[in-house]
Amino acid sequence: MEVDHQIAQHFDGPGQVTRINPLGRGHINDTFVVHFADGPDHVLQRINHFVFPRPEWVMDNIVRVTQHLQSKVAHLPDCQKRSLRVIPTRQGRTVHVDDKGHYWRMYSRLHPMQSYEQLQTPRQAYFVGRSFGEFQAQLADLPHPRLHETIVDFHHTPRRLSRLLHVAQADPQRRRSSAQREIDFARKREHRVEMLVDCQRRGELPERITHNDTKLNNLMFDEAGNEPLCVLDLDTVMPGLVHYDFGDMIRTGCATAAEDEEELELVDFDRNLFAGICQGYLEAGRTFLTPLEVEHLAFSAILMTLEVGIRFLTDYLEGDLYFKVHHPEHNLQRARSQFELVRKLEAAETELHDLVMETWSRSLSGEMERVGT
Ligand code: GN1
Ligand code: MG
Numbered sequence: 127m128e129v130d131h132q133i134a135q136h137f138d139g140p141g142q143v144t145r146i147n148p149l150g151r152g153h154i155n156d157t158f159v160v161h162f163a164d165g166p167d168h169v170l171q172r173i174n175h176f177v178f179p180r181p182e183w184v185m186d187n188i189v190r191v192t193q194h195l196q197s198k199v200a201h202l203p204d205c206q207k208r209s210l211r212v213i214p215t216r217q218g219r220t221v222h223v224d225d226k227g228h229y230w231r232m233y234s235r236l237h238p239m240q241s242y243e244q245l246q247t248p249r250q251a252y253f254v255g256r257s258f259g260e261f262q263a264q265l266a267d268l269p270h271p272r273l274h275e276t277i278v279d280f281h282h283t284p285r286r287l288s289r290l291l292h293v294a295q296a297d298p299q300r301r302r303s304s305a306q307r308e309i310d311f312a313r314k315r316e317h318r319v320e321m322l323v324d325c326q327r328r329g330e331l332p333e334r335i336t337h338n339d340t341k342l343n344n345l346m347f348d349e350a351g352n353e354p355l356c357v358l359d360l361d362t363v364m365p366g367l368v369h370y371d372f373g374d375m376i377r378t379g380c381a382t383a384a385e386d387e388e389e390l391e392l393v394d395f396d397r398n399l400f401a402g403i404c405q406g407y408l409e410a411g412r413t414f415l416t417p418l419e420v421e422h423l424a425f426s427a428i429l430m431t432l433e434v435g436i437r438f439l440t441d442y443l444e445g446d447l448y449f450k451v452h453h454p455e456h457n458l459q460r461a462r463s464q465f466e467l468v469r470k471l472e473a474a475e476t477e478l479h480d481l482v483m484e485t486w487s488r489s490l491s492g493e494m495e496r497v498g499t
Pocket of ligand 2: 152153339359
C-alpha cells in the first residue's frame with residue numbers, strides 16, 4: 127500500500143518527509159516507517175477502524191498510559207526507549223483523519239531494537255515474563271477514570287465461542303464443511319470457557335489494567351536482543367484480568383512453531399521457556415497478585431490459546447473480515463495450529479499448574495535464582 131507523504135506531513139515530525147515504507151507484521155493495523163530529511167525516523171499507523179470502532183478512545187487511553195509509563199521509567203537509563211511516545215498532529219491532536227475517513231497516528235521510532243517471533247533461551251523468556259508483569263505493576267496506580275474498553279468483551283471467551291457457533295450455523299461463506307472438525311473441537315470445550323469470567327463475576331478475580339495482546343512480537347528488545355526495553359501495541363490496554371496477558375505470553379512465547387504452522391506435528395510448547403516466563407512474571411507480580419489469580423495462570427494459557435483459535439476460525443467462516451490473511455485458508459490454518467497447541471497444553475495441564483505453584487511459593491519465600499545467568 128502506497129501512503130501519500132501529505133498524511134505524514136500533518137504530524138509534528140522533524141521536517142520534510144522523504145520516504146515511507148511498510149513495517150511490522152501485525153494482523154490488524156497498517157504500519158509504516160517514515161523517513162525525514164533532517165531527523166530521526168518515525169512510525170506512522172493507520173488504525174483499523176473496523177476493529178477499533180472508536181479510534182479516539184484508543185488514543186485517549188494510549189496517551190494516558192504512555193505518560194504514566196514514562197513517569198515510571200524516567201529515572202532509568204535509556205528511558206526514552208522504554209515507552210512509546212505519541213507525536214501529535216500540527217494542530218495538537220492525537221490522530222489525523224484523512225479525506226477518506228481513515229484514522230492515522232504517529233509514534234517516535236524505537237531504534238535500533240528488535241522483536242522476536244520465537245524465543246531462544248529461558249533467560250529471554252524470563253525477561254518477557256518480567257516485562258509484562260512490570261507493565262501491569264506500573265499501571266496499577268493509573269489515576270482514574272477507568273480506561274475505555276476499546277473493544278468490548280475482547281477476552282470474553284464464552285461470547286467468542288457463542289459467536290463462532292452462531293456464524294458456523296449461518297455459514298455465510300459456505301466454508302463450514304472444511305472446518306467442521308475445528309468447530310467440534312471448540313464446541314467440546316464449552317464447559318471450560320466460563321471459568322475466568324465466572325470467577326470475576328463472583329468477585330474472586332480483580333479487574334486490573336492489562337495489555338490484552340501480549341504477543342511476543344509486541345515486546346521490543348535491546349539491540350543485542352537480550353533484554354526487553356519497551357512494550358508495544360497499546361491499542362487494547364484496558365480493564366482486564368491478568369490471565370489475558372499471562373495466557374497470551376505463554377501461547378506466543380513458548381511455542382515451538384509459528385502461529386500459522388501448517389505441519390501440526392511441529393506445534394508444541396517448550397517447558398523451559400514456560401518456566402522462564404513463569405518465573406519472570408511471578409517475580410514482577412509478587413507485589414500485587416492474589417493467590418487465586420496465580421491458581422488460574424496455567425489454565426489461562428489453554429484458554430487464551432483456545433480463544434484466539436476460536437477467533438481465527440470465526441473469521442475464516444465469516445470471510446476474513448478481521449485478521450489480515452495471505453491466502454484464503456490462512457485463518458483456518460491458524461486455527462488448526464492454535465488448537466494443536468491447546469491439545470499439547472491440555473495434556474500437560476497438571477504439570478504446568480504444579481510448576482506455576484512451586485515457582486510462586488519460591489518467589490514468596492525469596493528463593494528465586496536468576497535464570498540462565
Ligand atoms: C492481533 O495486532 P496484533 O497482530 O498484535 C489481535 C490479537 C491476536 C493476535 C493474533 C486487536 O494482534 O488479539 O491475539 O492478532 N489484535 C486485535 O496473532 O484483535
Ligand atoms: Mg495488535
